[in-house]
Amino acid sequence: MDNEFPPRELVGPTIQKRKKEKSRAVPLSKELLARKNEIARVLGTKVDQLDKQLRSLTDEQRRTIFYKITHDGPVKISGIGLKPLTDRSESITLAVPTGSDLHSFKEKIQAFAADIPKKDRVKHPELARIEDVERGDPKDRLSDELFAKYDDLVKKQYVICEIEILSLLNGRNKQREEIRQILADLRSVFANGIHGTLFEHEEREGVCRAVIRCTGEMFRRLVEEDRWQRRISWFEPKPKFETFQTVRKNFKIQDLETISAPNDQVPIICIVDSGVSSGNPFLEPVTKDEMLKSFLKHSPDNPYDENGHGSGVASLAAYYALDLNKGARNSGKAWIASARILDASNQLEEERLFSKVIEEVVKEFVPLGVRIFNLSVADLAKKWNPDNKRTQPRTSWTARTLDRLSREFDIVFVVSTGNIPLNQIREYINSEVEYPSYLCDSDSRILDPGQAGLALSVGSIAPSTLISQTADTAIALAFEPSPFTRSGPGIKEETKPDLVEFGGNLLRSADPLWVQSNLATNVVMASHQLSPAIAYDYGTSFAAPRVANKLAIVLNDLTDMGPANVSAPLLKAFLINSAGYRGDLNHLQEHLDRKRWLDVLGNGWPDAARATECDDYSVILFHQGRLGADQVAFFEIPVPAQMIDSTAKKRITVTVVHDPEVQKWGLENYFGISLKWRMFRGDVDQEKIIDGMSTAEEGNDESETVDIPNELKYEHKVNRRSRGTVQHDWCEWTQHREEFSNNHYTLAIASYKKWQRKVEPTKIGVVVRIEDLGGTVMVYNEVRTQLDILIEQRAKV
Known part of the structure; x- marks a missing residue:
């Protein structure tokens, strides 16, 4: 960091309560509307059969079953007499009945069938996405790895794995008491180590994660016996880590x-x-x-x-x-x-x-x-x-x-x-799935x-193509993704x-095909x-x-x-x-799905010196604070009118990071608060920005626009960059007009409450870099002067 040009703190934001739009029913597609009655008939028949089966059971028997709901896209199952057993997914939900019948589920299906569409909207549209409802199989609670090896595992002398113990009772005290009872029952059936051992366990909000070691036969009982069906909601392997193999060189x-x-x-x-x-x-x-x-x-x-x-x-x-x-x-x-x-x-x-x-x-x-x-x-x-x-x-x-x-x-x-293991890379190349395409394959996802x-x-990323004592060639060029790196996305x-x-590179030989390190x-x-x-x-x-x-x-x-x-x-x-990105980014984008290259390279290679370094032609502005649920923070960003004097590219880089509460189990949106930011030029009336950002709701990647003119066009679409806790983007332009800086630019950051219960404010960190890449405009001094004026104006209010 240059002490003559330190980063400058932004003037504190103006905070507004975000105005919520009324929720609107999502219209069904023409195809689903045409099939509405058929969907209701098929779904109703299946639910009716399950309802009859449920009614015929005793209370004790009902406490041992769960259902598997297959659906196309997320669905809410509240109000239909079911409660989720495990994390919801886009395609499958495991759920348990909350009562002695499925009457509420049947009523909603009937209302869905009878409703006359208005502007392609009907009651309970989520039912159209349900493809199947059936009684769950005990092995649905196994991870993919354990499921694939199940027949062999039950024959082993012992199995070690992690389990999740679940209480579906209401109230923290009742949940803790039930979990204590389940743990006691586990110790009892393990018979002091004869059939198994309960090791470390950790409890959190009605769920307990535990490590167990048991015989293969006991493992089968825990998976298949009725008494454990809803008490142990998940089984997965113990973590397994890579070993460290080295080649040492003569060195003094x-x-x-x-x-x-x-x-x-x-x-x-x-x-x-x-x-x-x-x-x-x-x-x-x-x-x-x-x-x-x-x-x-x-x-x-x-x-x-x-x-x-x-x-x-x-x-x-x-x-x-x-x-x-x-x-x-x-x-x-x-x-x-x-x-x-x-x-x-x-x-x-x-x-x-x-x-x-x-x-x-x-x-x-x-x-x-x-x-x-x-x-x-x-x-x-x-x-x-x-x-x-x-x-x-x-x-x-x-x-x-x-x-x-x-x-x-x-x-x-x-x-x-x-x-990605070497043998898996060889299999990709042998199957004609070449580098870098295989980096986006489902089996190459992040661990x-x-x-x-x-x-x-x-x-x-690969630091170079330098190779020692072999005629083999490097798979990746310098600054390209390493051939072994895994891809996202995240939660x-x-x-x-x-x-x-930089983490290294790999080599490949042509005949015979071989992949190895060097x-x-x-x-x-x-x-x-x-x-x-x-x-x-x-x-x-x-x-x-x-x-x-x-x-x-x-x-x-x-x-x-x-x-x-x-x-x-x-x-x-x-x-x-x-x-930033080093090397030929366009080349990589040609060989990777344009929507997936970020899942390989992320936000790029960080530069510790550049992180805090300003000069005459660039300035870094920053802010740290808190933002509550459903609020909008408006920052004034001084962008000098003198930018008109430069014919070179200008760039504004914005990074917003927050630390929201996260769900303690899996029944809600993972983050308690999500953020979304936009930046507007100085020729936009700030009242219009405040009104627009206050009412702008979240959408999918295709619904990007809010009806406010002169928003800066950043590299990524706003919903694409707004999914996580790190939101980074940049905007470059060449021609700067005087009216662009009539007022300060506005950075607007909106928060969205995602949980029904109370949500604590989230800490936010905001960093904005403004620079004239041509080295013409004295950006630092101009911005510093305007910030000082802003501070004086605020002090007088």
Whole structure:
């Protein structure tokens, strides 16, 4: 950061209550209207049969069944005598009857059939999207991975997995009591370890997540027996993480200059991984023994790395890159804390619950001043691919935990997207699904918990095409997506990864086809040993800590600059606002679905220097604060009229980040508040903007316009960029007219309440960069002067 040109704080916004439009019934398509009576007849017949079956059961029998509803698009099942059993999805809902019959369901179907359409609208239009209703199969509660192996699992000596225990009772006390009873019943049938063991468990709002180990026969009973059908709502495998394999090169640490420690004031990054070996010459200067801790129950006094993954990650978080050239200086930019959660085989201890361990880590290190946590481990068994789920898409318990902790402690998690295995890449190419197209395949989706809504998810790009000792060729060109990087989107179909960093490249041979790594295309990092001191590997695991390193640099700059208590949303907004795309973006867009390239490259490669750096021709404006539900914040953005003097491109880059409450289970919209922002030129009457933004409701990607002229045309459509907690976009123009700056530009940020219950305000971080790319207009001084005038005007009011 240039101290002569520091970022400038925006004048506080004007806040208005957003006017809500009356809800309007959604019209049915002509095709569905034509089939309305047939849909009602078929659906009514199925529900009538289920109703008769339900009436014939005893109360005890009714408490053991659930239904599977298949639908085309989201549906609400309230008011029809059913209650969701698991997370709702776009296509399938598992639900339980709330009474002794389905009379309410039948009544709605009859009303739907009898209603005469008016302007293509009918009563209960969601019924038209229901394709089937049937009694659920016990195995519908299995994840895809367990379902595929079920016949083999029930024959095994023992099975270890995670389960979700559910209480459907009303009232917190009743729910907790029922969960306690279910846990007691589980311990009873496990018979003190003879048939199984209940390990760690974590309770939250009527749901309990637990780790169990049991015999194959007991696993079958828990899945198929009536008494467990509604008590255990979900089964999925334990997390499984990638191991660390390295190739070491002959290297002499004594050939380097002194490796220097960071100063005492720089931020601390906590590496949540396999531990850190502080005896390594690169790691010793950036670690302190009291900041190295083990969360292993079997090795609580051993925080040190036994396989190399955590040490490699830590070195990149501290230095960004290691310079091995003779006489090179390596200077740490961050202190490293370490939370060892993985054992010598790079796996979580079998009795431990991943989410609970992470919460223990956060509560241990936040009081020590840690704001940035790097989690470069991804669950190989869990691809975030809701379109491909057999039953329910899972808003992951672990990802949800990261989001909850991020908001509660005002911290930033940096997570990796995970890697596509080499054998899978070979299969793609053998099947003539070439790079980069296969990166968008459903089997190449982001690994859990990379989809976390409040975490920064990081994918990988290739640093170069340099190859050592082989005639094979690199798959990716420099700055293109690494051949192994996984793609989004995230929980709310938002852009994931958020950012990309250098994580390596892969090679391919022509005849025979082979895909492999190479010493020169891998990332150099510290090993977990004194000698050899370095290791080489590739992966998004090693891209993520480089983003953590840049976050620490930005946090240090902002702390020096002086805004009190830099919030996590503002910290993320500064770094993401600096991001851009390197290499030939047009080439990539030609080979990827134009709507999907963001799911591979995210918002681009971040530049820590640019994040806080202004000059004569550019200025960064920022704001941090809170925004309540159904409010609109209006910011005045000074854009100099002198822009008319420049014939070069002008650019405004806007990043808005917020940290809404997240659902504790899965029965509501994931975020309690969503945001949407727009920017308008200075030749628009501000009262029109206020009226328009106050009434503008959310829509889909095709309904983008609000009837206000002279809105700036940004790169992405407004609803596309508004899906998640990170909303980043830019606008470029060449010709600037004097009337554009008649008044200040207006940045309007609207919030939308998504839950029926009370929603807490969300913290927001706003960063706006204004620049004359031709270097003609003295943007910084002009904007600074206009901000000073604004401050004086506000003071007089």
